[in-house]
Amino acid sequence: DASDIEKGTYPHFMLKEIDEQPVVIRNIISKYKDSDDKIQLDGNIREAMKEADRIYIIAAGTSYHAGLVGKQLIERLAKKPVEVHIASEFLYNMPLLSENPLFIFISQSGETADSRGVLVNVRKLGYRALTITNVPGSTLSREANYTLHTYAGPEIAVASTKAYTAQMAVLAILAVDTAKAQGYDIDFDPIYELSLVATSIEALCDQKETLEKLARDFLSTTRNCFFIGRGLDFYVGLEGALKLKEISYIQAEGFAGGELKHGTIALIEEGTPVIALATQEHVNLSIRGNVKEVAARGANPCIISMEGLEDVDDAFVIPSVHEYLTPIVSVIPLQLISYYAALHRGCDVDKPRNLAKSVTVE
Numbered sequence: 001d002a003s004d005i006e007k008g009t010y011p012h013f014m015l016k017e018i019d020e021q022p023v024v025i026r027n028i029i030s031k032y033k034d035s036d037d038k039i040q041l042d043g044n045i046r047e048a049m050k051e052a053d054r055i056y057i058i059a060a061g062t063s064y065h066a067g068l069v070g071k072q073l074i075e076r077l078a079k080k081p082v083e084v085h086i087a088s089e090f091l092y093n094m095p096l097l098s099e100n101p102l103f104i105f106i107s108q109s110g111e112t113a114d115s116r117g118v119l120v121n122v123r124k125l126g127y128r129a130l131t132i133t134n135v136p137g138s139t140l141s142r143e144a145n146y147t148l149h150t151y152a153g154p155e156i157a158v159a160s161t162k163a164y165t166a167q168m169a170v171l172a173i174l175a176v177d178t179a180k181a182q183g184y185d186i187d188f189d190p191i192y193e194l195s196l197v198a199t200s201i202e203a204l205c206d207q208k209e210t211l212e213k214l215a216r217d218f219l220s221t222t223r224n225c226f227f228i229g230r231g232l233d234f235y236v237g238l239e240g241a242l243k244l245k246e247i248s249y250i251q252a253e254g255f256a257g258g259e260l261k262h263g264t265i266a267l268i269e270e271g272t273p274v275i276a277l278a279t280q281e282h283v284n285l286s287i288r289g290n291v292k293e294v295a296a297r298g299a300n301p302c303i304i305s306m307e308g309l310e311d312v313d314d315a316f317v318i319p320s321v322h323e324y325l326t327p328i329v330s331v332i333p334l335q336l337i338s339y340y341a342a343l344h345r346g347c348d349v350d351k352p353r354n355l356a357k358s359v360t361v362e
């Protein structure tokens with residue numbers, strides 16, 4: 001029961017939940033592998049994924065950000081087209097659907113009213129649904145045809161951390177399973193790659209002092225902050241901005257690397273923090289070009305790169321992991337930076353104003 005969960009020696013649930021992420025990833029590996037160390041999902045889920053001509057991912061908030069990463073994984077590994085939609089938009093503005101769609105609902109709580117509204121509608125239309133949730137007995141789980149459990153354990157802090165990384169790990173497993181179901185010979189072992197991810201997260205959780213200093217240097221007095229990245233890094237930037245907004249109340253926005261200059265760059269003043277992610281080799285040069293553009297207008301850039309792609313001026317370097325799984329690792333410094341920024345600004349980290357852990361009204 002969630003009310004029995006204690007913080008132990010931690011000052012906040014959020015910090016405890018950030019630290020739990022290596023264990024959560026290892027737990028997911030052990031739950032989803034069979035005795036041969038292979039991934040094998042429920043045959044019904046396999047079939048449903050295989051038969052679908054298009055996947056529609058529906059979610060809200062942080063879970064929507066996990067969905068964006070999930071789209072990339074499913075499209076790259078399983079070669080199936082995926083659309084990702086904000087639940088509350090889909091509800092009143094349904095796109096044209098493919099002939100044989102499968103709906104995937106991503107929800108930590110399994111109770112989000114916006115997502116449930118879509119689920120009820122698509123079930124009425126006769127479509128099948130899979131829910132990826134941290135609460136298997138939840139409404140979204142019960143009302144869908146299939147469920148994948150994220151095994152993150154109860155998440156108490158309002159700002160989601162471990163549930164998000166768990167969702168992406170499960171989406172990676174689902175993508176691989178779907179690829180195999182279709183007979184694709186893929187060069188990506190999720191068990192091995194996710195275990196490297198767990199080790200990398202552990203190493204990052206040991207660098208709290210460095211990240212606390214970064215938060216102090218870049219965020220202790222600023223009014224706003226921008227996150228930029230390309231590809232998967234863009235999606236992580238969206239999540240980094242959301243985390244920062246939620247708990248520190250700093251106005252933050254995530255942008256695709258090339259997009260800031262098409263308008264928002266007007267907001268850059270002397271010292272405006274711009275946090276850039278550089279974990280994707282094929283866009284490393286272009287994201288660094290974008291950093292130069294904003295720095296030339298006075299921005300204070302903070303580059304978080306990945307080992308192997310780093311430059312001398314980078315503020316922080318994450319350990320190298322498979323390029324598909326970088327979001328699960330690169331979000332960790334963003335979570336910790338947000339945590340320390342909120343702490344320094346005297347905010348209520350676990351219970352930010354105006355927010356609820358699960359929003360059960362539309």
Ligand code: G6P
Nearest residue numbers: 060061062063107108109112356
């Ligand atoms: C609320 C929470 C967010 C969460 C969103 C979706 O707004 O404050 O942290 O991402 O709901 O929740 P879900 O439980 O569906 O993932």
